[in-house]
Amino acid sequence: MAVHGARGRSGKRPTLEEVAARAGVGRGTVSRVINGSPRVSDATRAAVEAAVAELGYVPNTAARALAANRTDAIALVVPEPETRFFAEPYFSDMLRGVGAALSDTEMQLLLIFAGSDRERRRLAQYLAAHRVDGVLLVSVHADDPLPDLLEQLEIPAVISGRRSAEETLPSVDSDNYGGGRAAVEHLLARGCRTVAHIAGRLDVFGAQRRIDGYRDALRDAGREVDEDLIVPGDFTEAGGRRAMTELLDHHPAVDAVFAGSDVMAAGARQVLREAGRRIPDDVALVGYDDSAIARHMDPPLTSVRQPIEEMGRAMLDLLLGEIADRRPAASRGLEKRQVVLPAKLMARASS
Numbered sequence: 001m002a003v004h005g006a007r008g009r010s011g012k013r014p015t016l017e018e019v020a021a022r023a024g025v026g027r028g029t030v031s032r033v034i035n036g037s038p039r040v041s042d043a044t045r046a047a048v049e050a051a052v053a054e055l056g057y058v059p060n061t062a063a064r065a066l067a068a069n070r071t072d073a074i075a076l077v078v079p080e081p082e083t084r085f086f087a088e089p090y091f092s093d094m095l096r097g098v099g100a101a102l103s104d105t106e107m108q109l110l111l112i113f114a115g116s117d118r119e120r121r122r123l124a125q126y127l128a129a130h131r132v133d134g135v136l137l138v139s140v141h142a143d144d145p146l147p148d149l150l151e152q153l154e155i156p157a158v159i160s161g162r163r164s165a166e167e168t169l170p171s172v173d174s175d176n177y178g179g180g181r182a183a184v185e186h187l188l189a190r191g192c193r194t195v196a197h198i199a200g201r202l203d204v205f206g207a208q209r210r211i212d213g214y215r216d217a218l219r220d221a222g223r224e225v226d227e228d229l230i231v232p233g234d235f236t237e238a239g240g241r242r243a244m245t246e247l248l249d250h251h252p253a254v255d256a257v258f259a260g261s262d263v264m265a266a267g268a269r270q271v272l273r274e275a276g277r278r279i280p281d282d283v284a285l286v287g288y289d290d291s292a293i294a295r296h297m298d299p300p301l302t303s304v305r306q307p308i309e310e311m312g313r314a315m316l317d318l319l320l321g322e323i324a325d326r327r328p329a330a331s332r333g334l335e336k337r338q339v340v341l342p343a344k345l346m347a348r349a350s351s
Contacts, residue, residue, distance in 0.1 A: 014055040022051035073108040074319060075132045077123065079146055080139050081115040088235065088263055089291035090308055094138055094160065097312020105320070107133070114146065124149055134319045136160070142203040156322035158315045161206045162338070170322060170337035172314045176206040179304040179343030180213025183258045183286045186302070186345055188221050192256035192284055196229040198243040198268060200260040207235075210260050210288065229254070233264045240267025248275055255283055256351075262287035262294045262303055269297065269350075284351040299349035307341050314339050 020030045025044060032040050033048040040048075051057070076098060078085050085091045095111070102109050110132065114123045127135070127149065134156035137146060142163050150157040151169065161173045180197075187195050197214045200207030215225050231246050233239030240259060244267065247254055257272075259265035265287030269279060277283045279299060287294055290305035318337060 014057045016057075019048065019051045019055055019057050022055060023047040071131055071133050072106060073110055073132045074102075074134045074136065074316075074323075075110045075112050075127075076136045076138065077112045077114055077146065078138055079114045079120070079141070079144055082113050084115075084236070085113065087237075088261075089293060090261075090289055090306075091138065093291070093308035094312045097309035098136060098316050099312075100309070101313040101316040120146065127153055127155060130155070134158075134323045136315050136319060140204075141201065142205065156319060158319045158322065160311060160315060161204070164205055167205075167338065170318050172311050172318060172339045172341070173206060174306040174308075174311065174341050175343045176209035177213040177216075179288060179306065179345075180210035180258070180260075181217045182213075182343070182345040183288070183302075183304050184214050184217035185221075186347065187256040187258065187284055187286060187351060188217065188223070190256075190280075190284055190351060194229070194251065194254045195223075195256040195258060196231070196247050196251065196254045198240055198247075198257060198259040198264050199230055199232045200235045200264070202232050204235075207260055214258060233260065233267075235261045235264060237263050237267040240264030241271050242267075244268035244271035248272075248277075256285075257283060258286045258288075260288050262289045262291045262297075262301060265301055265303070266293055266297065269301075280349065280351050286345075286351050290346050294346070294348070297350070302348045302351040303346050305344045305346050307343075310341055314341065 016027055016030055020027045023030065025048060029040065029044060030048050033045050034052075076095065078091060099109065112123060114120045123146070132155070135150055136158055137150070138160040140147060140159050140161060140163055144163070147157070147159060147163065147169050158170045158172060160171070162171045184195055195218065197211065199211050202208065211230060214230070218225050229247070229251060231243040233243045240263065243264070244257065247257070248271065257268055259268055265285055269285060272279060272283055272285070279285050285301065287301045287303040288306065289308070290303040294301035294303040318339065
């Protein structure tokens with residue numbers, strides 16, 4: 001009976017009107033039940049659900065989304081080249097967290113790269129057509145035009161990491177300052193005297209905050225901050241190699257290195273080994289992210305754990321709230337929309 005009913009009397013897909021007739025209610029009542037409205041009695045809901053099951057009715061989600069001015073899709077936008085996305089665990093962990101949270105919804109996820117000017121222009125046209133309900137933006141640089149574009153288009157958006165202390169968009173980040181501070185305090189407690197820092201890109205606010213934590217940990221321990229011991233990298237393995245080479249050339253007495261990412265720490269380790277420096281006997285090494293790279297390195301890398309998957313889930317939760325609440329951002333305040341998750345040092349054999 002259910003199989004026959006799945007196509008209705010005419011052999012076609014059953015309609016909303018047929019469900020209403022079977023349940024003995026109006027079309028609007030069926031629509032309210034299907035859309036989860038609480039303004040329906042339990043008995044009526046049961047009758048409609050029974051009719052839906054008997055007829056095999058499948059809601060037209062595309063039509064529902066169109067009627068509600070929704071696309072049921074969100075975009076995860078990465079303003080970086082694809083090669084970097086696939087080379088760095090940060091991005092895959094973030095995607096995993098977003099995907100896990102999205103599995104509980106009916107929304108689709110689009111992964112969009114915008115690492116070049118041409119890709120950014122194409123993305124701007126795509127977003128201007130309002131083809132997504134919201135945007136998750138990761139790896140944002142201070143001069144990136146995409147956040148401002150999203151605000152202008154009034155598209156709900158959440159970014160991973162603030163662009164500055166005055167961030168206007170909702171954001172999710174980890175405690176970069178606390179993480180940087182914990183890394184240096186750990187090295188000082190181990191007895192290290194000359195602690196260098198391989199920083200991330202200086203146009204990334206999170207990298208700046210890790211430097212702040214590095215400086216304050218040294219000052220609070222009564223150490224002088226030598227700015228020459230802070231060498232910027234670019235969050236890549238090659239950047240870590242270049243920075244470590246520069247440090248050894250100009251500061252051969254360095255006995256500890258705090259790298260702003262595990263990937264840069266891996267590059268630094270290569271240079272240290274080539275120079276005959278033993279880890280941790282000659283130079284203690286600490287990374288950041290606590291990615292799979294840290295656990296599989298030889299020796300295993302001490303690293304500051306950034307809860308990246310949790311950040312991805314938190315970003316999606318925040319974005320769904322932004323999509324549901326479409327009031328102008330200025331009228332809502334940012335107190336609960338700037339989320340900072342704790343960072344934790346994971347000590348291993350490299351230090």
